[in-house]
Amino acid sequence: MSNDAHPDLILGTLDVHATDEETLAALHAYGDAWSTAFLEGRLDEEKRKRWLTHSRADDVTFRFARPRSTVAGPSRPVATFSSWDQEMNVGGPELLPLRMITDVTVAPTHRRRGLLRRLMSEDLADAAAKGVPLAALTVSEGSIYGRFGFGPATRLRSVEVDVRPGRFRLRHDATDEPGSLQLVEPKDAYPLTREVYAEHLARTRGEVARPAFYEQVFSGDFNWETGGPDRVLSTVLHLDADGRADGYCTYRVKEGETHDQHHIRVADMVALTPAAHLRLWQFLADVDLISHVRARVLLDDPLDHAVVDPRTVETKEQRDMLWLRILDLPTALEARPWREDASVVLEVADDLGHIAGRWRISTDKGRARVERTEDSPGVALSAETLATLYLGDRLVPTMAAAGRVTGPDVETFAAMADHAGPAPYCRTGF
Numbered sequence: 001m002s003n004d005a006h007p008d009l010i011l012g013t014l015d016v017h018a019t020d021e022e023t024l025a026a027l028h029a030y031g032d033a034w035s036t037a038f039l040e041g042r043l044d045e046e047k048r049k050r051w052l053t054h055s056r057a058d059d060v061t062f063r064f065a066r067p068r069s070t071v072a073g074p075s076r077p078v079a080t081f082s083s084w085d086q087e088m089n090v091g092g093p094e095l096l097p098l099r100m101i102t103d104v105t106v107a108p109t110h111r112r113r114g115l116l117r118r119l120m121s122e123d124l125a126d127a128a129a130k131g132v133p134l135a136a137l138t139v140s141e142g143s144i145y146g147r148f149g150f151g152p153a154t155r156l157r158s159v160e161v162d163v164r165p166g167r168f169r170l171r172h173d174a175t176d177e178p179g180s181l182q183l184v185e186p187k188d189a190y191p192l193t194r195e196v197y198a199e200h201l202a203r204t205r206g207e208v209a210r211p212a213f214y215e216q217v218f219s220g221d222f223n224w225e226t227g228g229p230d231r232v233l234s235t236v237l238h239l240d241a242d243g244r245a246d247g248y249c250t251y252r253v254k255e256g257e258t259h260d261q262h263h264i265r266v267a268d269m270v271a272l273t274p275a276a277h278l279r280l281w282q283f284l285a286d287v288d289l290i291s292h293v294r295a296r297v298l299l300d301d302p303l304d305h306a307v308v309d310p311r312t313v314e315t316k317e318q319r320d321m322l323w324l325r326i327l328d329l330p331t332a333l334e335a336r337p338w339r340e341d342a343s344v345v346l347e348v349a350d351d352l353g354h355i356a357g358r359w360r361i362s363t364d365k366g367r368a369r370v371e372r373t374e375d376s377p378g379v380a381l382s383a384e385t386l387a388t389l390y391l392g393d394r395l396v397p398t399m400a401a402a403g404r405v406t407g408p409d410v411e412t413f414a415a416m417a418d419h420a421g422p423a424p425y426c427r428t429g430f
């Protein structure tokens with residue numbers, strides 16, 4: 001495929017399942033290109049094998065641009081863009097299909113020539129044509145993706161919890177609750193943690209189905225930092241009174257330079273009940289020789305309120321997690337929960353066109369009907385702003401005060417859209 005704006009380049013997609021020599025060489029060059037762009041150097045043979053295996057399991061599409069000719073050696077990609085389809089929880093009874101995007105890179109030699117715009121436009125058009133109503137990514141910089149209609153839709157907080165003796169104390173003894181803990185080898189625990197995660201996904205607004213590489217990482221099979229089996233990863237399961245896993249924590253103990261610097265980094269923690277959640281925290285606090293635990297938690301996590309001294313849970317960082325893009329507005333808005341019954345006409349600005357125009361939203365008992373209309377709009381906003389409001393992480397009056405939602409019916413829209421479901425939570429990076 002050629003492109004008038006880039007006559008010197010070949011643009012196309014690679015078949016992740018191909019096994020012929022020429023495509024395999026192109027796949028290898030593609031892997032080296034994104035890995036180098038993310039400052040990790042070229043993939044070694046083991047990493048390349050792992051990357052191809054999980055990419056095949058997810059049926060990933062690799063979009064690339066590469067020079068038509070080179071002065072020396074084979075032509076290497078100057079742009080990479082990987083995507084695949086999964087599902088996410090938007091707060092309604094059904095999971096919605098989701099286009100997941102990652103490994104977006106453009107070589108310094110080819111920046112600001114519209115390559116990202118080209119690959120993004122093609123990929124979003126492909127998702128829309130396949131009826132995928134939402135796209136998602138996580139970002140390296142906050143200034144890149146708003147122009148393509150993506151808005152930050154969930155946030156995460158990183159905390160450091162002081163677990164030195166005498167410091168960490170829960171108000172209610174978590175060990176009094178029915179249930180038990182078991183330390184299990186990560187590879188043996190993985191099938192159970194996957195089941196717990198599936199239940200968590202079904203219950204948790206904002207959460208997404210996990211890419212295949214999670215199995216390699218959380219089973220301890222492969223650590224991408226060390227490039228070998230993960231000898232440090234541990235998994236503790238929480239079992240309910242009937243002995244069924246209803247929570248887990250996967251973590252690494254890190255040795256510090258001095259005794260008071262030994263700490264735990266939580267890699268993944270999911271609890272299906274409040275009791276399991278607090279019991280797992282008590283477990284982490286009880287690990288010997290540890291002074292603090294680092295974890296990513298909800299913005300307003302029950303842990304903050306369960307400890308005797310709230311200052312033992314110190315926020316180190318809080319930032320955007322999942323960025324969303326709505327591609328099919330009726331499907332997306334009809335799938336999420338709504339609060340008050342009312343009707344409003346939205347005028348949506350969308351440079352890429354997918355959801356541009358006027359839409360009437362009518363809500364009835366928590367569900368919405370959405371159709372195109374010629375009626376005059378009561379609320380005007382951009383695709384980017386609607387994406388940020390979509391999961392309820394941010395409220396309409398806040399965005400109105402920022403000048404991003406306008407019109408006579410802003411209050412009505414707020415009454416319909418805000419506080420219509422639980423705060424979203426996504427702890428799945430990709």
Ligand SMILES: CC(=O)SCCNC(=O)CCNC(=O)[C@H](O)C(C)(C)COP(=O)(O)OP(=O)(O)OC[C@H]1O[C@@H](n2cnc3c(N)ncnc32)[C@H](O)[C@@H]1OP(=O)(O)O
Nearest residue numbers: 102103104105106111112113114115116117137139140143
């Ligand atoms: C989902 C992920 O993978 S996140 C990781 C993103 N990748 C990286 O951070 C790796 C390092 N950076 C890069 O590889 C490149 O700079 C990219 C991919 C961010 C941009 O690629 P380019 O091909 O240069 O972008 P392109 O020329 O298509 O620009 C598209 C628009 O984005 C803007 N833009 C591009 N990069 C940036 C940036 N870093 N900050 C702000 N604006 C940007 C351009 O100005 C342009 O705006 P306009 O079309 O409204 O005039």
